[in-house]
Amino acid sequence: MILQPLLIIPAFMLLGVLIVLFNYWYYKKRLEPLIPLLGGLIKNNWGKAVLQGFWDGKSAEITLIPAGKNTPSKLQIALQNYFAFNLKIYSDNIIYQWSKKIGLMKEVEIGEPEFDKRYFLESRQPQEILSFLSAKKQEIIKSLNFTQLEFSPREIRYTLSSYSESSLQGQQVTDVLQKLNALTK
Secondary structure: OOHHHHHHHHHHHHHHHHHHHHHHHHHHHHHHHHHHHHOOEEEEEOOEEEEEEEEOOEEEEEEEEOOOOOOOOEEEEEEEOOOOOOEEEEEOOHHHHHHHHOOOOOOEOOOOHHHHHHEEEEOOOHHHHHHHOOHHHHHHHHHOOOOEEEEOOOEEEEEEEOOOHHHHOHHHHHHHHHHHHHHOO
């Protein structure tokens, strides 16, 4: 009788491993058509399928993140580059508006009313951001459909929550990679 409860723990561990492996297999199948785009390999990162390769001589990654209990699935595309600052750009929504109002987050505004209204910018280096976000780069950012765009000292990372299968088509991913690359120049 004591043995039965002890068997429950390994059963749950096995179930967890199976879920991770299924997620990897499921998302790997969605990334396989993009392998020629980056000329890389798909790797398993704790159930997340990650396609690693190169775009225009820079290291690139395309990651599919499974949905969680309270979070939607996500498509992330990262392109290696050096930036002398950290910047997160969010598509402005009610959560960021409330966070700003109650003082949880401090927004950086660049002085372009349309851009400032459409996006929430978070950075501790506002002067670098003002000089970086030229009119041309603002237009590139406006042309991207994203949830979050993050610039860090090692990469630029594009995130799209609740992506559709059309977001994974070669031309769509190529378009995002070209625009991310243009933002690195």
